[in-house]
Amino acid sequence: MTKRTGVFVCHCGKNIAATVDVKKVAQELAKDDGVVFSEDYVYMCSDPGQTAVIDAIKDNNLNGMVISCCSPTLHEKTFRDASELGDLNAFQCEIANIREQCAWVHKDMEVATEKALKITRASVRRVQHNQALEPIGVPVTRRAMVVGAGIAGIQAALDLTDAGLDVVLVEKQATIGGNMLKLSETFPTLDCSQCILSPKMVSVSKNSKITLMTESEVESISGFVGNFKVKIKKKAEFVDPELCKLCDDCTPVCPVAVPNEYDVGLTNRRAIHIPFAQAIPASFTLDEEACLGLNPVVCGKCEEVCDVGAIDYDKKPTVTEEDIGAIIVSTGFDLYGMEHMGEFGGGRYPDVLDGLQFERLCSASGATEGHIMRPSDHKVPKEIVFIQCSGSRDPENHCAYCSKICCMYTAKHATLYKHHVPDGQAYIFYIDIRSGGKGYEEFVQRSMENDGVIYLRGRVSRVYEKDGKLRVMGVDTLAGRNVEIDADMVVLAQAMEPSKGTAEIAKILKIARDKDGFLAEAHPKLKPVESVTAGIYLAGAAQGPKDIPETVSQAGAAASKVIALLSKDQLAHSPMVAKVRDPYCTGCEMCVDACPYDAITLVDGKASVNEVLCEGCGSCVGVCVRAAIDVKNVTQLQIHEMISAIMA
Amino acid sequence: MVNVEEIRDYAAGLLEKGEVKSVLGFRRGSASAFAEPCTITNVGEAASLVWDPTCLNNLALYLVKDRKQQAVSKTPDTRPVGIVAKGCDSRAIGVLLQENYFKREDVVVIGVSCEGTGVVDPRKLSAKLKGRTASRVTFAVQGSTSVAGGRTPGATDGADGINVSVYGDETETVIPAREVLADRCLECRAAAPALNDVVFGNTVEARDFNEPFHAAKEAERLSEDERWATWERHFDRCLRCFACRAVCPMCYCPECVVDSTTFVVTLGTSAEEKANRIRWCERSANTSESAVYHLTRAIHLAGRCIDCGECERVCPVNIPLRLLNTKLEKEAFEMFEYQAGHDIEQASLLSSFRDEDPNSFIR
Structure with missing residues (x-):
């Protein structure tokens, strides 16, 4: 098919045009093979800019286009949508980043223009080999998980249930409430922290749509946005919360005293204890590490005095697997x-x-x-x-x-x-x-x-x-x-x-952290509650220092994102996924090991990609010494073409 | 001391019981002292097997060839193959198993320990002999009766304890082992085959030659400029005969990055792919293309090369190729504690990531 490629160079006001001679870039590219349309415009992403793109596609019968502008994280979707409106497959549109990767990091106009030219030309050569692709539709599990039940997690969970969603609320400690529970009064109104928090805690315990799992941690996760499978490990429940009647007969006989977390070490508590009077769930709990040995021969005093027989030292930790559509991480500070x-x-x-x-x-x-x-x-x-x-x-x-x-x-x-x-x-x-x-x-x-x-x-x-x-x-x-x-x-x-364990949960959930160790948002301005992994959202101080009103707002925002996501019947998954070149594959399994999404398995001695799991990250391409795997629209041929364009 | 009769008996036993279709081993070569690889398929041939310091080849290469033959055969013989393997050869089999190139049950590893010596370097030996041809090379243990001539050879290098005797032109020369052993044997960290079905000889691990990665460390002493100048000269001399690739058991890719002749065309090959063959590297010999070839090959062998030194041995223009590979082997060992072919269960170096890996930029 004859290549009919369009090039659109954006000024981004003065952001690009101050350092890059955008007119020259457009004029030079007009001379390239297969380029039938090449123009510059002051704000490509504006309505007139997009209309110009749509018109140019139709007028010139384009079968590929490159928008030379800002980072694809900002406007790739904008222009791919515009592409569709012009009846050009969205994946025939590529972004050449001449702002962040060129204009913003250079001062000399001549060299910056040269570089912008090369970046754009590389994208033109790439897009000329792009395939038309259709998004992959995947089903959705209408159930959310919230990790961390401080004020952020509590608020998010309650907002989610208000929208009719089921929520699994996972908390590491024995009670929900987090750091806010420890505060006396809150600025600037000096209202009592517990007075405003405990009603929400009670709402959580009374809410039939919330499965509350305290003393629990996320152990592993598999799957993908809309369809996660999460393994949650719950510590052994030595005190049955159903039977415990809060009589407090057990603590006087317990011989162990350890610093009380709830009082930040100012007081001591026993190995068997209730975190504080209004704890949710309302039950005593046995601190396994502090206890003398969970063995009636060693101690066993609390079991002896418990009239209702709520204490059982033989309980074991349990691991449950939950199907989850989206996750909010609110692990606090x-x-x-x-x-x-x-x-x-x-x-x-x-x-x-x-x-x-x-x-x-x-x-x-x-x-x-x-x-x-x-x-x-x-x-x-x-x-x-x-x-x-x-x-x-x-x-x-x-x-x-x-x-x-x-x-x-x-x-x-x-x-x-x-x-x-x-x-x-x-x-x-x-x-x-x-x-x-x-x-x-x-x-x-x-x-x-x-x-x-x-x-x-x-x-x-x-x-x-x-x-x-x-x-x-x-x-x-x-x-x-x-x-x-x-x-x-x-x-x-x-x-x-960031709270202890933030690094661990980030690793388990495969979400990024910033340079200070807080959970990283996908974009500092435009995606402040999204993590870099689709379907996982952030709320509260785990994402960065913030006060209670801000935490509550962010929790609500994260919940609304989840509600929007889970309101769809199907999710669209990017079709830019890995594809195995069968004749070259020797079944060495290096890609299987390298894939962070467990998307590759060996079928009949050859690698096989689960397209729904694949995020198109290209880790497999990097490790395959036989070049037997490619990511669609980022093939070896395209990379070679791009390098050739830049080196020419 | 390895008794070659034991190897012969074992190989004969395997063939007799029909446990293998063939045994890969060494036999006396047709010219000079050097043994040559052979495939024996019946019990009678077992008597021709030999074991001495001239058993240079890494026979794992022939397992790869067998597998490739099976892949194209209409009636493939899938019975197991027996293979005589030194320490390094067994590591090569280990990497091939790790990469699922064949299954463990497809191969019977007849391990032979190098017992603290190894194989001779033909170039070193020929320099020592000053133009004379060796007709026989055997192990000789200091102070004991020589296995070969029934004579007690004079010990010239007490430090090694093990010498290599050379017979030729009716005369006998005794050369200290460390002067004629291949570089890789001097640096060897595992002379006994860890992966095996049987081992002959003592599993001696420690030896008193060179420290591991000695040659690579020596090469690193040069400045960056000096190193580049050296390698530029070497790459300039490369004939691009691809003997290094042909002899390497790890170079089994269906399509090599430098080849334009082995392009695999199937029903799934698009017209565009056919029309747009990518040439990352040209086949013809010039310095920059040869550099790309050798460096690509070195990177592709990172975490896979088991240091059998075959690439360097077969190079007709004496490019010290082993240095490139051991340099990466050294990095893999020092940075990631990774040793290729030592554990077939572990994930390969290139594809595995551990939290403690030195990668401060990954959080």
Whole structure:
């Protein structure tokens, strides 16, 4: 068939045109073999731009086209849709990226134009060998899984069930609620965290559409968007939640005491315990690691005293397989370890606390029943120092990023402190106050004006113990002087980091993480709740530091994406999948091992691709020493043509 | 010491019981001292099998040839094949099994341990003999009675403990093993065949010659420019006779990247494919094309080459091809603790990824 290729070069306003002579690119390509139409336009993706594309296809009877513009992640779909409107198969349209890969990274117009020309020419040579392809239709399982049941996961699960979807909610801990459960009050309105969270937790437990799996973790996943198969491992359920009547006869007899996670180590709990009074599911649970041995010969005291016989040491972990259509990952955050903050006495002095520990001191459900006192001697601290950006914004030593919520929660801590200790004095060391958000700036101002909190702009160099006090050595850069404060208590606004296990779940689910270890969104602006893997979405602080309102919004957004996805009868799967060149295949299985999607199996000694599982990543092409496997429309011939075009 | 009678008896036994259709082994060659590969198909021929330091070839190559023959035969003989295999040969069989080229039950591996010596390098030997031709080469153990001439050879190199005796022109020369052994044998890490159905000889692992990857490490001492200059000269000399490819048991691809003659045309071959044969590399000999050929071959052998050194041995212009492959073998070992052919169950180097692999950019 005669090649009738069209070329469309976009200016992207000045984004491309400032560095690349787009007119020249269009004119030069017009001379290439098979190119029958070549023009430039200021905004190709605009309505007039797309109309021009559609008209050009029809007028010139094009059988292939290249849009020379921005990254295909942005507008490949736009132009393939336009292509279809012009009656040209969507897969006969290719994008040549001359923005991110050319204009944005060069300054010299002459060389940038030369490069843009080569990139576009390579795509022209490629598209001239493209096949017309049709998307592959795959069925959908109308069931979602949410991993992590903090406020993000809870909100997402509830929103999904509102749309009539069944949800499997998987939580690693013994209760749902996550970090929000530990907070006393929330900024900027100072409403009680538990009061707003526990109704949602109860809704989860009462919701028949939610299968709640606590003390459970995702073990493995297979399948693809709309049709995942997920194996979930649940720890042995030594205490039967159906039988447990919360009588609390078991904890007094338990001889083991370990730090209480719910109180961030400020108190101890027994091996058999209930995470906290309003835990969901409402049941005692046995901490296998802390327990003396799950063996009546060794201990067995709790089993003896349990009247209803709810305790059974012989229970084993279970693994269940669930069919899932889409997944929301909301695995949350942990605070950056105090042990990293040696210069501030973190992990060394009992009265140097992190933000969550201070929350527990303020909380009515905490160890002190809401009275702020020093863990060391139970005295009420009269002078308290808060250090912001502890571990944040320090690329040399700690985390490079801003943890976003610390400015606000430190202002809240100082305010709460003044409410509890009216005659006390709070100092806050800060670098900047970042209080963007509805009512946030006013809240910070109130803490200064109404509660007399002293804000000191500068960093703290050291905190050490002297005469029963914590001496804080800092600097006030606005006054230009050193500051020394003998404080009774120091609270470090520790950086947020992805929760422990984020790396693992990312690996299991095959989703990416960013440079700081948070889960990576597919596009920072346009796909903020999508992961890079189709059908897996992100919500909450696992994706990056964020506060409760933002987390709840993102959870809702992720849920709506899932609802939209699962509302379809069939999903369209990209037809750009691997294809085996049978005569060349020797059945060595290297591609089988290399395929990250388990899409290749050996049939009669030859590799065979499951097109529905294949994502067209090309890992198999890379490992096949016999060149016996190609990805459709990225064949060896096409790659060779592209290299030839660039090297010519 | 390997008793060749044991090999002969075992091979004869296999043939007699009909467990194999043939046995691949070595017999006395028709010229000079060097043994040649042979296929024996009846019990009587077993007596012609030999075992000495001139059994150079990697016979796994002939398993590949047998498999290719079966693929095109209308009445293929699918009975197993017996094969005499040194340590390196057994690793080659291991890689072929790992790549499913044939099944374990298709082959009976008659392992022969090199017992701390190996095979001679014909070039080193001929240099030693200064133009004379060796008519017989045997193992000789220091201090014991020579297996060959019934005489006790004089020990010239006590450090090795094992010498190679050369008979020719009615005279006998005793040469220290380390002076005539092939480079790969001097660096060998596994002289005994790990993959086997039977092993003859002692499974000696440690030997006192060169450290592993000695030659590659020596080559690495040169600067980048010096190395490039060296290889450019070598590639310039390449005749593109493809003997290296022909002798390599791992070079079994139906279509080689440099070939335009073996293009497989089937019903599924599109007109476009036929019309657009890709030529990544030209067949004719010039420096850059030869460089592409050799480097492609080296990359394709990464994690697959088992260092039998056959490519280097057969090169008519003495290109040190083994260096290219051992360099990659060394990288595979040092970076990924991967040794080709050591474990047929493991995923191949190219296709496997472990979390601890040195790849800091993958999260």
